[in-house]
Amino acid sequence: FAPTAADRFSSHAPFHFDLSILDVHVCLKHGATLVLVGEDIGKDAPRLAQLIADERISIWYSAPSILALLAQFGNLARHDYSALRQVLFAGEVFPVKHLRALxxxxxxxxxxxxxxxTETNVCTWHEVPLPVPPERSTPYPIGKVCSHLRACVLDEQGVTVTRGSEGELAIAGPGVMQGYWALPEQTARGFFNAxxxxxxxxxxxxxxxxxxxxxxxxxRRDRMVKRxxxxxxxxxxxxxxxxxxxIKEAAVxxxxxxLAGVSITAFLSSRADKRPSLIExxxxxxxxLPLYMIPDRFSWLDSLPKTSTDKIDYQRLKTRG
Incomplete structure (x- = not known):
């Protein structure tokens, strides 16, 4: 990303969220300026949009949900973002229609x-080629492995698969954690030795x-079900x-x-004036979608619950089942 001492980094992620590692340490390494974003402003799209412009932030980093919020409600056309040269996002899949709008x-x-x-921090990266084509609907790749790390793809037996085949991503190198504190069994499950x-x-x-x-x-491996x-x-x-x-937000x-073994519920949110009918x-x-992938139930919410790191809170949604 070639940061310099002239850059002004955003510090939007809370310090218990691993995105903050890049914000703080890369900024310090290059002698750049770190702009702290208050919690009250961080989720208020109009005020956040104003802050990014006023503080002349040049490198922004956050979860996609915040960027989608800015695109929809930040009134970005009002402001001067000539200083902004890089937008980084991580933590969840960025729906293409929101990325395109931004x-x-x-x-x-x-x-x-x-x-x-969290266990590896950033381990792959991909630059999005612009413009985003209007016909594109599939999310962009997570990209190539960072130069200080190694990656491989494994099948269910832990054997490396051929390129193009599906499998579980494994990472090795100096950026990987040593283990979970005082949890040896969990550490053993999370690692394997070559x-x-x-x-x-x-x-x-x-x-x-x-x-x-x-x-x-x-x-996610744990988000695959048999139906x-x-x-x-x-x-x-x-x-x-x-x-x-x-549809503004979706969580399944x-x-x-x-009786069926598995039932699938889609939790959705939309703008109040654009909510589609159930039939639609x-x-x-x-x-x-193929017939076996169509949800059994659709539940509309004003907005989907979020975790403290601005990701959709699937655990809270499960309690609504």
Missing amino acids: CELLPKPRYFNLYGP NDGTAWYRTGDIVTEAEDGCYTYLG RGYRVELGEIEASLYRHAG IAFADE IKRFCAEN
Whole structure:
């Protein structure tokens, strides 16, 4: 990213969220300025948009949900963002329609999709080529592995798969944690040792690797369910729902069902004046998803609950089942 002492970094992520590691330490390393974003401003789109402009922030880093909020409600056209040269995002999948809207409003910065669990911090990166095509609906790849790390893709038996095949992403190198504090059993489950003694961390994320070494994120291993004999990735259903123009947020949860084994609920939010009817949503799903992936139930909320790190709170949604 070639930061310099002239850069002004945002510090939006709370310090218990691993995004803050880049904000603080990269900024300090290069002698740049760190602009602290107060919690009261951090989720208030109009005030946050004003702060980014007034503070002349040049490198912004946050979860995609905050950037989507800015694109929808920040009135970005009112402000001067000539200082903003890089927009970094990580922590969750950025729905393409929200990313496209942001890039159209702010076309000059470079956009980077960063990936990495807390246990590795950022381990892959991908620069989004602009403009985002209007026909694109699939999320961008998580990219290539960082130069100080190594990556491989494993099957369920822990054997490396061929390029192009699905598997679990594993990471090794100096950026990987040593283990979980006072939790030896959890540490043992999270790592495996290669024949050369290298400790590899199993991320739990399912990916494919392209011929050029670029990784595409498919979903969490623990978010795959069997339904009617088919393997269903809940994130694929979410990605399809996000393609509907009237849907602002989508989260899909699988619940145990005595008769069917698994039932699927889609929790959705929209702008009040654009909420689609149930018939419209079901028709949309029938046109874009195979029958076995269509949710059994749709639940509308004013907004989906968030964690302290601004990600959708799936645990709270599960209590609504």
